[in-house]
Amino acid sequence: MTSVAIDRVFNFSAGPAVLPEPVLRRAQEDIWNLAGTGIGILEHSHRGKAFGAVLEEAEALCRKVGNIPDNYKVFFMQGGATSQCYLVPANLLGQGKTADYFRTGKWAKDSVKEARFYGTAHVCYDGEPDNFRHLPTPDEISHSDNPVYVHFTSNNTIMGTQWAEEPACPDGAFLVSDACSDIFSRPIDFTRYGLVYAGAQKNLGPSGTSLVVVREDLLENPPRELPMMQSYKLCAEKGSMPNTPPTFGIYLMGRVFDWILSEGGLEEMERRNRAKAELVYGALDATSEFFECHAREDSRSLMNVTFKTGDPELDARFVAEADTNGMNGLKGHRSVGGMRASMYNAFPREGADQLAQFIRDFAQKNG
Amino acid sequence: MTSVAIDRVFNFSAGPAVLPEPVLRRAQEDIWNLAGTGIGILEHSHRGKAFGAVLEEAEALCRKVGNIPDNYKVFFMQGGATSQCYLVPANLLGQGKTADYFRTGKWAKDSVKEARFYGTAHVCYDGEPDNFRHLPTPDEISHSDNPVYVHFTSNNTIMGTQWAEEPACPDGAFLVSDACSDIFSRPIDFTRYGLVYAGAQKNLGPSGTSLVVVREDLLENPPRELPMMQSYKLCAEKGSMPNTPPTFGIYLMGRVFDWILSEGGLEEMERRNRAKAELVYGALDATSEFFECHAREDSRSLMNVTFKTGDPELDARFVAEADTNGMNGLKGHRSVGGMRASMYNAFPREGADQLAQFIRDFAQKNG
Numbered sequence: 114m115t116s117v118a119i120d121r122v123f124n125f126s127a128g129p130a131v132l133p134e135p136v137l138r139r140a141q142e143d144i145w146n147l148a149g150t151g152i153g154i155l156e157h158s159h160r161g162k163a164f165g166a167v168l169e170e171a172e173a174l175c176r177k178v179g180n181i182p183d184n185y186k187v188f189f190m191q192g193g194a195t196s197q198c199y200l201v202p203a204n205l206l207g208q209g210k211t212a213d214y215f216r217t218g219k220w221a222k223d224s225v226k227e228a229r230f231y232g233t234a235h236v237c238y239d240g241e242p243d244n245f246r247h248l249p250t251p252d253e254i255s256h257s258d259n260p261v262y263v264h265f266t267s268n269n270t271i272m273g274t275q276w277a278e279e280p281a282c283p284d285g286a287f288l289v290s291d292a293c294s295d296i297f298s299r300p301i302d303f304t305r306y307g308l309v310y311a312g313a314q315k316n317l318g319p320s321g322t323s324l325v326v327v328r329e330d331l332l333e334n335p336p337r338e339l340p341m342m343q344s345y346k347l348c349a350e351k352g353s354m355p356n357t358p359p360t361f362g363i364y365l366m367g368r369v370f371d372w373i374l375s376e377g378g379l380e381e382m383e384r385r386n387r388a389k390a391e392l393v394y395g396a397l398d399a400t401s402e403f404f405e406c407h408a409r410e411d412s413r414s415l416m417n418v419t420f421k422t423g424d425p426e427l428d429a430r431f432v433a434e435a436d437t438n439g440m441n442g443l444k445g446h447r448s449v450g451g452m453r454a455s456m457y458n459a460f461p462r463e464g465a466d467q468l469a470q471f472i473r474d475f476a477q478k479n480g
Numbered sequence: 481m482t483s484v485a486i487d488r489v490f491n492f493s494a495g496p497a498v499l500p501e502p503v504l505r506r507a508q509e510d511i512w513n514l515a516g517t518g519i520g521i522l523e524h525s526h527r528g529k530a531f532g533a534v535l536e537e538a539e540a541l542c543r544k545v546g547n548i549p550d551n552y553k554v555f556f557m558q559g560g561a562t563s564q565c566y567l568v569p570a571n572l573l574g575q576g577k578t579a580d581y582f583r584t585g586k587w588a589k590d591s592v593k594e595a596r597f598y599g600t601a602h603v604c605y606d607g608e609p610d611n612f613r614h615l616p617t618p619d620e621i622s623h624s625d626n627p628v629y630v631h632f633t634s635n636n637t638i639m640g641t642q643w644a645e646e647p648a649c650p651d652g653a654f655l656v657s658d659a660c661s662d663i664f665s666r667p668i669d670f671t672r673y674g675l676v677y678a679g680a681q682k683n684l685g686p687s688g689t690s691l692v693v694v695r696e697d698l699l700e701n702p703p704r705e706l707p708m709m710q711s712y713k714l715c716a717e718k719g720s721m722p723n724t725p726p727t728f729g730i731y732l733m734g735r736v737f738d739w740i741l742s743e744g745g746l747e748e749m750e751r752r753n754r755a756k757a758e759l760v761y762g763a764l765d766a767t768s769e770f771f772e773c774h775a776r777e778d779s780r781s782l783m784n785v786t787f788k789t790g791d792p793e794l795d796a797r798f799v800a801e802a803d804t805n806g807m808n809g810l811k812g813h814r815s816v817g818g819m820r821a822s823m824y825n826a827f828p829r830e831g832a833d834q835l836a837q838f839i840r841d842f843a844q845k846n847g
Contacts, residue, residue: 122518126525129727137520141508151489151808153504155686155732158493158809191559191688192709195723199707227707314724319522321558321688321726340566340594342559356562357681359688360496361728365522441518442525 123464126442127270127417127455128294128315136368136459143364154364159357167360168353171367178370178379181303181326186349189363190323191342193312194293197323198224201289201308202231204345206261207336212289213237213260215280218245218269219448220291228264231337235260245272247409251281260286262307268295270315271446273419273453274412279305287331295416296324297373298458299383307331313362315416316457317369322362373458382458383415389456389465390415396469400476407449421451422479428452431475440468490831493809494637494784494822495661495682503735503826510731521731526724534727535720538734545737545746548670548693553716556730557690558709560679561660564690565591568656568675569598571712573628574703579656580604580627582647585612585636586815587658595631598704602627612639614776618648627653629674635662637682638813640786640820641779646672654698662783663691664740665825666750674698680729682783683824684736689729740825749825750782756823756832757782763836767843774816788818789846795819798842807835 124131143154150163157164172187181187190196201224206212211233214225217240228234235257238249256263263282267290268275275295282288287307296311303309308327314320325345332346341347347355353363373382394413397404397420407419421428428451432444445453454468491498510521517530524531539554548554557563568591573579578600581592584607595601602624605616623630630649634657635642642662649655654674663678670676675694681687692712699713708714714722720730740749761780764771764787774786788795795818799811812820821835 120513120518124519124523126519126523126528128724129523129525131523132520137511137522140522141511144504144508144511146487151487151806152491152493153499155504155507156491156493156496156498158496159687161493161809191563192726193558193724196558196709199709223708230705230707312724319726319728320526320724321729338597340597341590342563342566357495357560357679357687359686359726359729360681361686362688362726439518442528 122439122441123461123467124441125454125456125460125464125468127446127453129320130315130455130457131459132318132365133369133372133459136365136372139368140365155361157360159354159360164360167364167367168358171363171370172353174367174370174374175324178297178373179301179303179326184329185303186325186327186329186332188325188348188353189358189366190325190348190353191321191359193314193320193323194220194291194310195223197291197310197312197325198227199230200343200345201264201310202228202234203337203339203343204335205289205308205331206232208232210261210336211235211257211259213256213263213286215249215263215265216240217248217266217274218272220269220293221266224264224266224291232261237263245269245274246407247412248274248276254280256283262287262289264289264291266291268292268414268416270294270417270455271449273406273408273414273417275414275416287328294457295414297379297382298386298416300379313366315455318365319362322359322366324366385462386415386456386458389460389462390418392465392469393418393454393456393472396472400472400480403476403480404472407451416455416457418454418456419445419449419451421445425450427479434475435468435471438467438471440464440471489806489808490828490834491808492821492823492827492831492835494813494820496687497682497822497824498826499685499732500736500739500826503732503739506735507732522728524727526721526727531727534731534734535725538730538737539720541734541737541741542691545664545740546668546670546693551696552670553692553694553696553699555692555715555720556725556733557692557715557720558688558726560681560687560690561587561658561677562590564658564677564679564692565594566597567710567712568631568677569595569601570704570706570710571702572656572675572698573599575599577628577703578602578624578626580623580630580653582616582630582632583607584615584633584641585639587636587660588633591631591633591658599628604630612636612641613774614779615641615643621647623650629654629656631656631658633658635659635781635783637661637784637822638816640773640775640781640784642781642783644778654695661824662781664746664749665753665783667746680733682822685732686729689726689733691733752829753782753823753825756827756829757785759832759836760785760821760823760839763839767839767847770843770847771839774818783822783824785821785823786812786816786818788812792817794846801842802835802838805834805838807831807838
């Protein structure tokens with residue numbers, strides 16, 4: 114530990130999480146005076162020209178980043194994915210109908226619970242007996258007869274598991290993805306989905322705003338009347354503005370989309386994310402007599418690496434010593450314990466390098 | 481018009497609206513590195529110590545600003561007041577029960593509509609026949625027999641009307657106030673209320689976060705089971721964190737509360753707001769052969785001054801010329817037309833002075 118003031122540390126937080134530094138620098142300016150208007154981004158009317166341009170650009174850049182087809186609506190909503198847990202069935206699941214859910218972690222469990230307010234949630238795979246260490250192989254999946262949709266969590270932040278690719282979807286149903294923690298971390302083919310949603314606070318921006326991408330025909334016949342702020346249809350029709358939207362969140366997401374494009378797009382994000390994850394998993398595999406990964410090898414996440422020593426006191430020392438060495442936020446979620454290294458798009462490779470070295474040194478010193 | 485770059489203009493926007501400049505300056509720093517942690521406020525985990533301190537301070541400062549009694553819960557929610565339109569009856573109105581609503585403008589109308597998803601909304605006063613130009617005198621109010629609560633909008637942003645004090649409440653009921661556009665613009669006695677809510681984007685912070693203050697006994701027996709993110713009880717129990725909260729909105733509200741206290745608290749806010757409003761109403765009254773105020777004199781808002789010439793072309797010229805002179809956002813809401821000058825807590829007196837002079841000059845030049 115030194116007494117020199119720290120400017121920026123390596124932030125392994127699972128979310129809210131590290132943002133690209135050029136985006137932060139730009140936000141510092143725009144908070145005072147956006148585009149020479151003499152008014153900061155937080156203070157601009159959502160009905161004015163300046164914010165209109167921000168919103169339009171955010172949507173256009175999002176479509177460009179994700180190569181989103183024209184028959185998909187893209188809009189921004191208040192709140193995070195826990196709101197989407199009920200908004201999905203509220204907007205897409207009629208009373209008496211069934212949707213299939215992959216129960217692969219905490220957020221998937223919450224989604225199952227909330228769906229039951231609106232229809233029937235059939236669990237087509239339950240990862241709990243295995244403590245959510247792996248994602249299913251095809252023989253472990255059991256669909257209901259006629260599901261409206263099939264819901265899965267593309268990356269399980271707490272467990273550190275990630276689908277290598279989206280699950281197959283029965284005929285007549287459509288796929289819904291909770292992509293909170295890996296949206297735009299790699300290329301995604303939206304034509305395989307009916308709906309993709311993501312809270313912003315991992316790969317996209319600040320907490321409090323969500324991105325929703327939905328095939329437009331799915332909004333045509335809502336199964337029930339809903340309060341204004343719960344309606345996908347209204348939000349899509351009003352271009353993300355059924356009321357005053359979370360303007361700063363939308364602004365910041367636009368800046369992040371711009372940053373992704375300027376860095377080379379989703380292929381480049383995947384290349385970097387894979388390289389960072391390989392550094393850390395490589396160090397863990399090389400010290401496997403000392404560290405154990407929570408996720409089964411075939412289900413490992415590129416976003417969140419979960420591991421432990423098996424000794425809670427030693428885990429705590431790992432977290433504390435890493436923090437002293439400029440690596441913050443490595444404590445695992447209480448339900449899994451141990452450590453978790455979250456390395457989203459904006460997380461720098463140097464941080465992964467430093468963690469990998471620290472893992473080796475720690476194992477050697479304490480092994 | 482000059483070609484010199486404008487740094488900051490007078491921002492009369494109805495919301496999102498002008499914020500205190502010291503708060504913006506501080507936010508610029510904290511976005512990069514909060515309190516020497518080496519991590520910006522947007523990037524801090526909501527479960528970490530740094531944000532924990534931010535949240536705790538925001539609540540404590542809010543209680544201090546509002547002199548909020550201990551038997552009231554204070555929490556922050558995702559979204560704005562349009563969400564509260566349905567959250568209030570969802571959490572407080574049992575099926576088959578009735579709540580009374582003062583229908584005094586657009587937001588009040590929306591509240592009535594949303595309440596009908598959960599119970600019966602009785603309109604105890606309807607301002608529409610008068611085009612919402614005034615708030616009711618006691619003889620214009622007709623309560624239902626046994627309302628659970630009485631809902632009113634303390635300031636009608638679009639109409640430019642404001643209750644001088646809260647309405648009387650029938651025995652056995654409690655008052656609910658949508659205080660979006662005048663919260664903390666003057667002292668408020670919370671003991672007269674069951675619930676007060678406000679979207680942040682006028683007097684408190686950025687859009688996308690709401691403040692809720694509620695008497696704790698009202699949360700004890702919720703009338704129905706609700707999805708997690710709709711439950712006041714859960715949000716109160718979890719200290720604003722049933723899930724990842726809108727961390728930046730909460731941070732910024734804390735900074736604004738701190739600013740209010742440092743400037744002298746709510747008495748001083750009211751003194752300033754009254755002085756600003758008097759300047760502008762004074763100019764309008766002095767040119768009443770040219771300008772007409774929308775609100776009846778006894779119902780005039782200190783926050784939003786609504787007025788017009790009666791000639792839409794002349795109104796448009798007023799707005800455009802004011803803009804050229806560094807006064808932005810004066811166009812009235814489309815449902816009322818004409819002009820609207822919104823002057824919340826952070827709006828500087830110099831801007832009101834300049835507008836008052838501009839009103840006199842414009843009337844003289846065009847009268």
